Amino acid sequence: MDINSHKVLLFDIDGTLLEPAGIGRLCCKRALEDVLGFSVPTDGIAMAGRTDWGIVNDLLVHAGLAEPEVEAQREKVFDALSRHIAAAVPSSKMHILPGVISLLNYLEKDSRFIFGLVTGNVQKTVVHKLSAVGIDPGLFTFGAFGDEHIDRNTLPALALYRLSQMIGAQVPPERALVIGDTPHDITCAKHAGLKVLSVATGLFTMQNLAALEPDFLLEDLSDTPQVVEILEKF
DSSP, X not given: XXXXXXXXXXXXXXXXXXXXXXXXXXXXXXXXXXXXXXXXXXXXXXXXXXXXXXXXXXXXXXTTOOHHHHHHHHHHHXXXXXXXXXXXXXXXXXXXXXXXXXXXXXXXXXXXXXXXXXXXXXXXXXHHHHHHXXXXXGGOOOEEOTTSOSOGGGHHHHHHHHHHHHHTSOOOGGGEXXXXXXXXXXXXXXXXXXXXXXXXXSSSOHHXXXXXXXXXXXXXXXXXXXXXXXXXXX
């Protein structure tokens, strides 16, 4: 494959493709209770845009665990979290965000674009969330996930490395764009030397996001021709 004739799009999930309706916080609480045997308050723990690794670490420390215990329990919490999300999504209020289906349908037919995921979610939870709102998880053939590193800034480079292994060619950073709704998406894109399209469809306003100077900024993804014009020109 000649990567120089393609553009790589790295999508966030929560707040970008879908509205998670609080399912992550709820299922984190249930997972921690399963593993630890007692309830852990999640109030005051920031979650939007962070990796599940970072969130779970904070919650385990909040629960009173020392560092060696945190390391020992984290994978158990990830497994429990995956089970709870799989069980919760069918009756949740999660829904797809404006323009997402139209955009993905367009991109699927346009061979110039390759798309993957860069998300703070545990990988096993992704298929359940996407399927629940009508997105085919198979559209995303590679990615990097929130149970692979505590630091979201490492994830874009990991995703591009995986793509390069798949196609047998190095992916130049200038051919890749992160699409996300939080300051963390902007920060991780800049850390990796990538462009970023920010959308104000999560917890952060246009003003919040503009302050961090994303390359592109939209209210949402509802205007498919406008979004595609950005994706063609970055």
